Structure formats: C-alpha cells, structure tokens
Amino acid sequence: MEIIESLKIKEKAYIEKLENGLTIIIIPKKNTNKKHIVWGTNFGSIDNHFVDPTTNKEVRIPDGVAHFLEHKMFEQKSGVNSLDKLMSLGVEPNAYTTNDHTAYYYECTDKFYEALDELMDYVQNPYYTDENVEKEKGIIGQEIKMYEDDPSWRLYINGLDCMYHKNEIKLDIAGTVESISKIDKEMLYSCYNTFYNPSNMLIVACGNFKPEELLKDIKERLIEKKDQGKIERIYEKEDETINKKYKEDKMPISIPLFMIGFKDNPNKEQKVKRHIAIEILLNILIGKSSKLYQELYDEGLVTTRPDTGYEFSKNYAHVTIMGQSKDPKKVEEMFLKQLKEIKNNGIDDNDFKRAKRKIYGDYVIEYNDVGDIARIFLSDYMKGVQSFDYIEDFDTVNKQYVEQMLKEVFDEEKMVMSVVNCE
Amino acid sequence: MEETKIDIKKGIKFHKIVSNKFKTDLIAVFITVPLQRDTITYNALLPMVLRRGTNNIKTQQDINKELENMYGASFDCGVDKNGDNQVMKFYLEILDNQYVLENEDILKQGLKLLIDIVCNPYIENNAFLKKYVDGEKQNLKQLIEEKIDNKAKYALERCTEEMYKNKPYGMYKYGYIEDLNDIDENKLYNYYKKMLQECKIDIFITGDIKSNIEDEIRNNENIMKLAEREEKYIKEGERDIEQENNIVNESMNISQGKLVIGLDLQNMEKEKTYSAMVYNAILGGGSNSKLFQNVREKASLAYTAGSTYLKKKNNIFIRCGIEISNYNKAVDIIKKQLKDLEKGEFTEEDIDNAKRIVMSNIRNIEEEQDLQITYYYGQDFSEEKMSIKEYENRVENVNKEEIIDIAKEVKVNTIYFLKD
CATH class of the missing domain: 3.30.830.10 (Metalloenzyme, LuxS/M16 peptidase-like)
Incomplete structure (x- = not known):
C-alpha cells in the first residue's frame, strides 16, 4: 500500500x-x-x-x-x-x-x-x-x-x-x-x-x-x-458570468435570512492552496475578530457570525456567506464597503497572521473524529484533492497570494445575493 | 477516560477528565440555578452579556482576536434546562499543546480567559456596560422569536409547554420577551453578583492533560474571590400535571405536519430508568423500532418517525413529520404500537436490537468530549458514581417483564399537532 x-x-x-x-x-x-x-x-x-x-x-x-x-x-x-x-x-x-x-x-x-x-x-x-x-x-x-x-x-x-x-x-x-x-x-x-x-x-x-x-x-x-x-x-456548458444578481422569497420565519455568493472558476490550478487562501480571506473579511463583524453586531444587524465556506467540485466553485439579519440590504452594503477598503489598503499583517493561526487550528481539529476524517477524505477524493495537502500546503500560502485571490475571487461582478424574508 | 473530582471550595468543583483520544482540550464552566419565573430571563441574558467583554479584554472583538491567536480556540455559551434547573454553560475548545506550532501553553491561557469571561466581566460605575446589555437584550429577543423557525423543534417545545403548564419545566429556556423591558445594566449586575456567590459551579477540563492544572484553578485570582456556598439547586423536580390525552392543534403556513406525542412515566421508580431506555429504543430508537417500521416503512406516512426519552423528567416524546391529511391515520398507528408493547408483542430480538442501540450510545460517551462532560455533570447532579461498564451492565440486565411493566405505566399525556 x-x-x-x-x-x-x-x-x-x-x-x-x-x-x-x-x-x-x-x-x-x-x-x-x-x-x-x-x-x-x-x-x-x-x-x-x-x-x-x-x-x-x-x-x-x-x-x-x-x-x-x-x-x-x-x-x-x-x-x-x-x-x-x-x-x-x-x-x-x-x-x-x-x-x-x-x-x-x-x-x-x-x-x-x-x-x-x-x-x-x-x-x-x-x-x-x-x-x-x-x-x-x-x-x-x-x-x-x-x-x-x-x-x-x-x-x-x-x-x-x-x-x-x-x-x-x-x-x-x-x-x-x-x-x-x-x-x-x-x-x-x-x-x-x-x-x-x-x-x-x-x-x-x-x-x-x-x-x-x-x-x-x-x-x-x-x-x-x-x-x-x-x-x-456530459454537463451543461456554464458561462463564467452569474445568472442573476438577486433573488428573494418569503417564508414563515421570525427574521430574514441572507446569502452572499461569489461564483468562482472551477478550472483553476492549485485548488487546495486557493481554498486555504479563501478561508483566510473569509476570516479577515467577516470573521469574528473582523471590523465588519463587530460593526454588524453592534448595529444589531447580525447576532451570530454568518457561516462561510468555499464549495467546489470538478465543475463548480463558489464562496458562500450565509446568515440572518433584520436588514440584509444593509449587510450587503457594509460588506461591499469593507471589501473595497481591504482591496484598496491591502491586508493588515497582524490580521493575516492571526487568521492563518486560526485556520491552521481548524484544520487540525478536523482530525479529532474518525467520522469527520473519513468524510473529508471521501469528499476531497471526489473533488480530485488529497486531504493532507491542507496541512502540508499551509506554509506556502503567503500574504501576496492571498491578496491576489482577494481580487480574483471576491469580484463584485461575480457576486450574488439571495434573501428569504418573513411572510 | 478517568474523572478526578476536586473540591476547589464548598460548592465549586473541578472535574478533571484525562483522555488521550483527542487533538483538543475542552474546558467548560457550568453554573446551575433553580428554574424560576422571575429569574429565567436574567439567566438567559447573562452569558450573552458576559461574552461581550472582561475587565482585562474589554470588547468582543478583542476576545475573538485572543481566541484566534490561540489557534482558533472556540468559545461558546448558552443556557439549558436540566430538570427544574437552569444551567448557564460556557465552553472553550482549544488545540492541545502538543499540536501548536510554537512553544506555548495555550491551555493555561484558554482556562484563564474562560474564567475571566465568567467571573470578571467588564464593569463601569458598578454596573454592566449599558451598550452591551441593550444590545444583548435585542439579541435575546430575537432568539426567543426564532423559536418558530425550526418547525420540528418548535413542535417539541410546544408539546413540553402543554405538558408542564405553570410548572418550572414548562418554561422556555431563553425566557420571555415581556421580562426584557424591566431589565437594565444595574439590575442585571446586582442579580449577577448575588447569583455568582450562591450558585453551584462546576469546572471541567477534558483532554490529554499533563500539567497540574488544578493548581491553576485554585490559584486563579477570580476563583479565589468566590465565596464558599450552600449550592441552591433542585434535585427532584415537580412532576407534570395529571392529565391524559390532552389534544392541542396549532396552525402555521407549512407543508409538512409535525406531530409530537408526549408520554408520561411519572410514577416510575428511579431504578427503572434502564428499562425505560430500552423501552424507548424499541418504540422509536432507530430504523428497527416500532415507529419507524410501522409509521414510515409499512404505512409510508412519514420521513421522520422516532422517539426520545427524557430521563430527567421521565417523559418520552414521539416525533413524526407527516402529510397533514394523514394525522388520524398516524395517531392510530402510533397508539397501536403503544398497545402492542403493553401486550408484550415484541420479541427477544427486538430487545437485543434496542439494547445494542442504547449500549452504543453509552460507549460513545468516551469518544466525545462534550458527552464526557455532560455524563459527569449528570452523575454529580444525581450524586451517584457509575462507571461506563456498570452503566452498560444495568442496560444489559433489563428483561422483557420489566419492559412490559414500563409499557403499562406509559400514559399519553399530550398530543400536539402543528398543521397548516
């Protein structure tokens, strides 16, 4: 073997x-x-x-x-x-x-x-x-x-x-x-x-x-x-552009739900490295210690940290940010403002180091449970990825690469928003 | 897995659970107080305010920075009901020191931070910060309102309320919106100060612990400030109301009906707990169970069909998601299952299957850190010490007659149906 x-x-x-x-x-x-x-x-x-x-x-x-x-x-x-x-x-x-x-x-x-x-x-x-x-x-x-x-x-x-x-x-x-x-x-x-x-x-x-x-x-x-x-x-040919910017629905719930998405290109090389960089970025943008999260929290716009993730397989790839808020429009506005700010000013060194430590800890913790480990190896394999690479490639992800990913992946042209409002 | 229980001082215990199965350590602080209508909302709000800032780290953002620097240690807090008590729970999960990239003792740092959050909050002018209390009141309001969002959970909650009308256990663990108006930063802080000196406090750490961590706790300056106390909590709670076949219907705009049937075992002696666990597993414990087989597989009425046993209150809750028009059919089939069990219409094989499900849950306790903590907390609460092995033996020894005895004692208390 x-x-x-x-x-x-x-x-x-x-x-x-x-x-x-x-x-x-x-x-x-x-x-x-x-x-x-x-x-x-x-x-x-x-x-x-x-x-x-x-x-x-x-x-x-x-x-x-x-x-x-x-x-x-x-x-x-x-x-x-x-x-x-x-x-x-x-x-x-x-x-x-x-x-x-x-x-x-x-x-x-x-x-x-x-x-x-x-x-x-x-x-x-x-x-x-x-x-x-x-x-x-x-x-x-x-x-x-x-x-x-x-x-x-x-x-x-x-x-x-x-x-x-x-x-x-x-x-x-x-x-x-x-x-x-x-x-x-x-x-x-x-x-x-x-x-x-x-x-x-x-x-x-x-x-x-x-x-x-x-x-x-x-x-x-x-x-x-x-x-x-x-x-x-045989899969349908998919254009790189998004289908539509916004979709809204109504259901019997107490507070609206929102999802911000970024469509990514699934045909890029170095998927693991890309994935790590995106996780780091999501943490810097809207993680628990981010300026944006604190502002959203203080204004009562979110009460828990939105769930974020990068989902990809061989023919799709996208970033998701999902949460609840009484005012999803305002969340979107503030998110875009923060995105612009970081794109213009670059990533702060301390923020970068901290996010990296956190993401590293997250990857190690995944190896606590036999079920999680088996599931990770299975789903990574189906995507054409080797699971240990997340630990091994970790050091190669530097700030310059992460900043490059910020521009490439978090592109406003590729951003969508879904909202479920209260009935 | 081995637990050492250390009395830090009267009313404050440290439970050290040593186990080398994990890459993480889990630290927890549980604060136990009786469920009372006039304090329930205070207790629900407290953890939310405490997480906002400590005297040393004044903002949530800075606490989160600290946590991220500890390799993304995760902090969590909340409230739960345990019998007729309300428990405020604070957790910190942290990478074990052997996996960090530099030479640091993050367990020590994490422990200090968690105790700080619980015992050393950010205080100004002898009160909590107004901004934090106002913000968290809003958040709690939202949390209470969210009750309706998960329909399956909502139905279970409503059924419990109906069964325990005007009893402590019928209260909602997050409290009540109408209480919030009256709570401010002064009242909450005064309540907190008093509560913290009277409550039962349990500190847990589970992991591959090598250092002499109990000294860290004993010598922690916040712990040293805490008084010895007569722990006030409720060991044996109030029974539910004597009622039978209480039928409650409620409407909401939904496409799948949620049926919850609350069963009562109220006069059961404590030693019969193990038989009740096996009874519940035969009734609705898994895909072999009577409910799954008859409601889902044979009648094709549901996707979810099962039951759970609530040990602390001696209730079983049957839960199904069904087509709304099939309500009567489903209730009839469920009642027939209860009758069949009473008549002893189940096999030795059913019993073995059920026992294996229960046993596998018991064995699982050692494999998950939060389950370990819950297990030892439960033991401390009921003042019994039982090894996993002994627990397994008790279940293994349950026989058919004992299960039939349980079946005879089971009464349908409330049938709750959430429909369109």
Missing part, C-alpha cells in the same frame, strides 16, 4: 488501488474505540447525463435518481432491510447523497466485521421491484416536503440559482415530486450498473485498524467485477 504521512498532525493514510479499479484509503487511529467506514460512489445529483460505458449510448435520467438509488440500496431480496440489520448490530449506519457523490457508511465501537459483511453485501447486491420503488416515492415525497419548509435550504438553492445559468448544481438533490414519479426499477438497475462499478468507487476507513489486515478483509468480501473504465459525463 502507498503511505502518505502528515508529521504535523501525526497521522498517516494508506492507499491502495485494486485491479478492479476500486480505491481504498485507510487512516489508522490508535487511541479510539470508534471505527468508521464509508463506501462512496462518484454519482451525485449533477450526474443526470452521461454515456453508458457498456452500450456507448448517451443517456439522460430524471432529477433525483442518485438519491433515489441511495434510498433503495438497503432492501435485500431476502426481505431483510440492511439498515435495520446494521442497527440491530448496534452500529450507526446511514447514507447520504451530495452533488457529486453517494455514500454508505456506519460507525461503531463494536461488531465492526459483522457490520462490514452487511455493508459490503448490500452495496454490491441491489434489489429493486416495482412495488418497493413505488413505495419509496411516498417517503421521498415527504423528504422533499421537509426541505421545502426549511428556510436555509430555500435560501441556498436560490443563491445557487443566482450564480448559475444551467449548471446541474442548481438541481435539488432529491429531485422533485414530478421528476421522481418517472423513476422505475429498470432505470435504477441501469444506473446502478453504470455508477456502482468498483472503478467509480472509493472506500475510506478510519479507526484502530491494521491497514494490511483490513485491506485483506475488504478484498475477501468483494464480488468479482471488471473495471469498466471511466464514465463520460
């Missing part, structure tokens, strides 16, 4: 790519009783148009298939529901679907291998019937409704709609009640065969493991499948 190591945080990762194309990453962690394993496939809500590698034909599928598949993976031909079975072992199983991947996992302090049998069995053996597919439409319908009532979700989706013209990231991960009505079992099998091929998948495990042993145990439980090669995905 290939070993990568981060001396600073005293962690190692063991990586192996098997002949069938499956990649396995194991991060051993000695002092914990918790074990976490996640099996991910590079199939998310954005993958709705692709070339079937077995027929070489272009296929279009309704929105929400990846998520629907996730729901339907647990049912077994024997009548056993694998989620129930895993729960009954006392482990904590679950699954989730994102824009670019689907993941099945469990976390446990005991019965790891019994649970591994079940996980590897159900992910490799789909069982769909007309009845069980129909039944799921009711459950997912309720899930979609739950999200409809969630103001933060609406805020976010509207923000994406402002940034993107056609990019698939705008789609609701679960699809719509209308789009999922078109899903049937044949479609699920066909997508399963395409996207659940080992060459499109990754297993990450973190906990008190001996890597070579766990690797052997995983291999023993794999059924034979051939590497079918890369799946060609």
Whole structure:
C-alpha cells in the first residue's frame, strides 16, 4: 500500500488501488474505540447525463435518481432491510447523497466485521421491484416536503440559482415530486450498473485498524467485477458570468435570512492552496475578530457570525456567506464597503497572521473524529484533492497570494445575493 | 477516560477528565440555578452579556482576536434546562499543546480567559456596560422569536409547554420577551453578583492533560474571590400535571405536519430508568423500532418517525413529520404500537436490537468530549458514581417483564399537532 504521512498532525493514510479499479484509503487511529467506514460512489445529483460505458449510448435520467438509488440500496431480496440489520448490530449506519457523490457508511465501537459483511453485501447486491420503488416515492415525497419548509435550504438553492445559468448544481438533490414519479426499477438497475462499478468507487476507513489486515478483509468480501473504465459525463456548458444578481422569497420565519455568493472558476490550478487562501480571506473579511463583524453586531444587524465556506467540485466553485439579519440590504452594503477598503489598503499583517493561526487550528481539529476524517477524505477524493495537502500546503500560502485571490475571487461582478424574508 | 473530582471550595468543583483520544482540550464552566419565573430571563441574558467583554479584554472583538491567536480556540455559551434547573454553560475548545506550532501553553491561557469571561466581566460605575446589555437584550429577543423557525423543534417545545403548564419545566429556556423591558445594566449586575456567590459551579477540563492544572484553578485570582456556598439547586423536580390525552392543534403556513406525542412515566421508580431506555429504543430508537417500521416503512406516512426519552423528567416524546391529511391515520398507528408493547408483542430480538442501540450510545460517551462532560455533570447532579461498564451492565440486565411493566405505566399525556 502507498503511505502518505502528515508529521504535523501525526497521522498517516494508506492507499491502495485494486485491479478492479476500486480505491481504498485507510487512516489508522490508535487511541479510539470508534471505527468508521464509508463506501462512496462518484454519482451525485449533477450526474443526470452521461454515456453508458457498456452500450456507448448517451443517456439522460430524471432529477433525483442518485438519491433515489441511495434510498433503495438497503432492501435485500431476502426481505431483510440492511439498515435495520446494521442497527440491530448496534452500529450507526446511514447514507447520504451530495452533488457529486453517494455514500454508505456506519460507525461503531463494536461488531465492526459483522457490520462490514452487511455493508459490503448490500452495496454490491441491489434489489429493486416495482412495488418497493413505488413505495419509496411516498417517503421521498415527504423528504422533499421537509426541505421545502426549511428556510436555509430555500435560501441556498436560490443563491445557487443566482450564480448559475444551467449548471446541474442548481438541481435539488432529491429531485422533485414530478421528476421522481418517472423513476422505475429498470432505470435504477441501469444506473446502478453504470455508477456502482468498483472503478467509480472509493472506500475510506478510519479507526484502530491494521491497514494490511483490513485491506485483506475488504478484498475477501468483494464480488468479482471488471473495471469498466471511466464514465463520460456530459454537463451543461456554464458561462463564467452569474445568472442573476438577486433573488428573494418569503417564508414563515421570525427574521430574514441572507446569502452572499461569489461564483468562482472551477478550472483553476492549485485548488487546495486557493481554498486555504479563501478561508483566510473569509476570516479577515467577516470573521469574528473582523471590523465588519463587530460593526454588524453592534448595529444589531447580525447576532451570530454568518457561516462561510468555499464549495467546489470538478465543475463548480463558489464562496458562500450565509446568515440572518433584520436588514440584509444593509449587510450587503457594509460588506461591499469593507471589501473595497481591504482591496484598496491591502491586508493588515497582524490580521493575516492571526487568521492563518486560526485556520491552521481548524484544520487540525478536523482530525479529532474518525467520522469527520473519513468524510473529508471521501469528499476531497471526489473533488480530485488529497486531504493532507491542507496541512502540508499551509506554509506556502503567503500574504501576496492571498491578496491576489482577494481580487480574483471576491469580484463584485461575480457576486450574488439571495434573501428569504418573513411572510 | 478517568474523572478526578476536586473540591476547589464548598460548592465549586473541578472535574478533571484525562483522555488521550483527542487533538483538543475542552474546558467548560457550568453554573446551575433553580428554574424560576422571575429569574429565567436574567439567566438567559447573562452569558450573552458576559461574552461581550472582561475587565482585562474589554470588547468582543478583542476576545475573538485572543481566541484566534490561540489557534482558533472556540468559545461558546448558552443556557439549558436540566430538570427544574437552569444551567448557564460556557465552553472553550482549544488545540492541545502538543499540536501548536510554537512553544506555548495555550491551555493555561484558554482556562484563564474562560474564567475571566465568567467571573470578571467588564464593569463601569458598578454596573454592566449599558451598550452591551441593550444590545444583548435585542439579541435575546430575537432568539426567543426564532423559536418558530425550526418547525420540528418548535413542535417539541410546544408539546413540553402543554405538558408542564405553570410548572418550572414548562418554561422556555431563553425566557420571555415581556421580562426584557424591566431589565437594565444595574439590575442585571446586582442579580449577577448575588447569583455568582450562591450558585453551584462546576469546572471541567477534558483532554490529554499533563500539567497540574488544578493548581491553576485554585490559584486563579477570580476563583479565589468566590465565596464558599450552600449550592441552591433542585434535585427532584415537580412532576407534570395529571392529565391524559390532552389534544392541542396549532396552525402555521407549512407543508409538512409535525406531530409530537408526549408520554408520561411519572410514577416510575428511579431504578427503572434502564428499562425505560430500552423501552424507548424499541418504540422509536432507530430504523428497527416500532415507529419507524410501522409509521414510515409499512404505512409510508412519514420521513421522520422516532422517539426520545427524557430521563430527567421521565417523559418520552414521539416525533413524526407527516402529510397533514394523514394525522388520524398516524395517531392510530402510533397508539397501536403503544398497545402492542403493553401486550408484550415484541420479541427477544427486538430487545437485543434496542439494547445494542442504547449500549452504543453509552460507549460513545468516551469518544466525545462534550458527552464526557455532560455524563459527569449528570452523575454529580444525581450524586451517584457509575462507571461506563456498570452503566452498560444495568442496560444489559433489563428483561422483557420489566419492559412490559414500563409499557403499562406509559400514559399519553399530550398530543400536539402543528398543521397548516
């Protein structure tokens, strides 16, 4: 196995790519009783148009298939529901679907291998019937409704709609009640065969493991499948410009929500370095010790620090700043003023050093929990990034580079705003 | 994980929890006072004002700078209910000294800062700063108003209020907007001074602690100023009102209905807690549970369906998100599950499954620093010392008869439904 190591945080990762194309990453962690394993496939809500590698034909599928598949993976031909079975072992199983991947996992302090049998069995053996597919439409319908009532979700989706013209990231991960009505079992099998091929998948495990042993145990439980090669995905061509500046909605809430977004170019090099610089900038611009945050707080415009982040994958990238305020317009105004000021005057040395220390601490703290570690390695891998780089590349991020990113990424032309007002 | 309990002085305890599983240390200060209608809003407001500035670091911005310099240590505070008590909680999570880039003792710095925030606030003219109190009153008002924003939480909160009408536990932990007008920087400070000398104080540190940190606490000048005290707090709270099948409906513009059913186990003896935990896990503890299987999987009525057991008050809350028109159907199915449990219609396998869920939660305590703190705080509160192992054994020994006994004692107290 290939070993990568981060001396600073005293962690190692063991990586192996098997002949069938499956990649396995194991991060051993000695002092914990918790074990976490996640099996991910590079199939998310954005993958709705692709070339079937077995027929070489272009296929279009309704929105929400990846998520629907996730729901339907647990049912077994024997009548056993694998989620129930895993729960009954006392482990904590679950699954989730994102824009670019689907993941099945469990976390446990005991019965790891019994649970591994079940996980590897159900992910490799789909069982769909007309009845069980129909039944799921009711459950997912309720899930979609739950999200409809969630103001933060609406805020976010509207923000994406402002940034993107056609990019698939705008789609609701679960699809719509209308789009999922078109899903049937044949479609699920066909997508399963395409996207659940080992060459499109990754297993990450973190906990008190001996890597070579766990690797052997995983291999023993794999059924034979051939590497079918890369799946060609067809995405809508996305212009660099934003779709619209502003979108507003109304919901029964006590105080308006706002999201400021900056659309970024996903095709830039040095993504990790860029990401670190953006985190530092967000901290300097609107972090807890920033002048702007203090002003907003003093004027009663925000009560907690807005959540900020940089989201990216292979075909999208954007900055988000989300919070609540009685006057989102005023927040936007003050934010723009602060942005201009820092662009003109440059970044203060002390602010830069402090932000760097904080961001470094944040990265180290991510290595506290086996579940967080496994999730980070999985999602980074799907983006084409190596997780330890965040620690290792850290020193290379200097003020000059950060100032360059400030101009490049925090460009007013690429800025959007989404607001959810009170009814 | 090992806890050492050290009496700093009467009424003030230090809990040192040594564990080498983490890259961080977690420091916490808990202040416990009885839940009372005339002080609840004061206690909710206090942590918010205290976080604004100390006598040494006068602004929040400067506190935050200090925290960022400690590699982004994170400070958090808030209030919670614990039985019929209100607990003001202050936390500081900080990188363990072995991972910092220069040779610094940031644990010591962090501890000092946290104690400063709690015990040594910024005072002018023998009062809190007016600007801070006025600002935080606004923020608290907003926090109270936000209650409606998360519909699932709101429904649970409302159900609790209905069950504990006019009882301490029925109060909202953040207090009441109508109290705010009357609170000013003088009144709040006078209340604070008195409260700080009478309350129960618990200081916790968990992490890979190597230094003799208890001396730091004992010799901290703010701690030295605190008096010995008879801790005033409520060990056994008031029971809920004797009521059955109290039905409450409320309307809001929403697309999914939120159903919360509050169950009562009010006459249960303390030793039966473990059976109640297993009972709850069979009823709604996970995807094997009666609720998940019957409300979600078989009837396809819900996406969320489950229950939680509130140990301190001996209540179980059933919670489902359902299509509004399916209300009657859902209530019928849920009531049938309760009846089935009473009749003993569950298998040994159901019991084993439920126990494993409970056990895995127990084992998890050691794996998360805030859970460790909550666990030892709970033990201190109930004045019992139980190892994780022993806790597991108690759950393991629960048998079917004991679960049926619980099922027979369960009464539906309130059915609350939030609809359109």
